[in-house]
Amino acid sequence: FQSSMLTSIAVNGVAPYHQIATHGWTVDGEGKAMHKSLGNAVSPDEVIKEYGADMLRLWVASADYTQDMRISKDIMKQLSQAYLKIRNTARYMLGNLCDFDPDANLVPVDKLMDLDRFAMASFNELVKTARAAYDKYEFHGVYRAVYNFCVVDMSNFYLDIIKDRLYCGGEEERRSAQTALYYILDGMTRLIAPILAFTSDEIWHAMKHAKGVDAESVLLNDMPEDNAAFTLDEAAQTRWNRLVSLRDAVNKALENARNAGVFKKAQDTEVTVSVSAEDAASLKDEDLATLCIVSKVTVTTESLEGEKNEDCLIPCTIAVKLSEAPKCPRCWNHNEHIGAAGHHAELCPRCAAVVGQ
Structure with a gap:
């Protein structure tokens, strides 16, 4: 970098590149320079052997390279948990897309159920945040945005709620959720491809793809862009902000009641x-x-x-x-109307209707 810059400026009067990003010194977990004599050096080969190459790439992306970049076994262990959260979120979505053919089962965005539309809007916000961070070479911003999306928006909220619909709901309900999962997984895999190259390609090969998509490698496809079709209007966004806030309040009350032994x-x-x-x-x-x-x-x-x-x-x-109320053995919800449908007398009305179909 230094020699090419000096030579180019001396000969041509300009730098030999249009843009360049430089990083700080790589130090150990306590901020000390690495030396063989101190025994605090961390070898990339050791990291790759223990965690895989993608973990080394994730460490680079997660660090603020404008400052000294710390690395240690504890840092890598903590980062591996974040990597597993991203990977397991993708794995869950893959598992629930096993019978989904995007060319045959994709539901138009304007026909999706409200919760699925909200999930798509949340993903669209992730796309805007990640694209803006990439444009500034702030890779740690991409990592944090994707990680928070997987934990907060997906695992703790959307995926938790739609389990019942995916496992017990009717065909239309299930396809609506699967459509949202497909769009989100497809887009998220493209977003993380520059950072988690091997993991994203592994996900890509496990997915079914719509016509026109290059299935050979995720790296041969463009990143998602801000999609106006996924965005909610102001009134809808306000409504969902209120509902999410109410859900958080209910969850807090449930947790207190669980700790008091009211239920399991x-x-x-x-x-x-x-x-x-x-x-x-x-x-x-x-x-x-x-x-x-x-x-x-x-x-x-x-x-x-x-x-x-x-x-x-x-x-x-x-x-x-x-x-x-009695408990439905299919969906595990309690319902005072179990048996009212006249068939499958042990099931709640929703489950009886689905099984009847």
């Missing part, structure tokens, strides 16, 4: 939420039980003995109790 599984509970009359009207048609992964949610405007949540975007009081 959230699906065994019924939740009552006391809100203002205005908020009650806005929540009237929301499927809060599915959103909160409980058997039943009742919204009321009456005062309630329970956990107050003034910081929630929907100020509320939440009460949790163990459901006394």
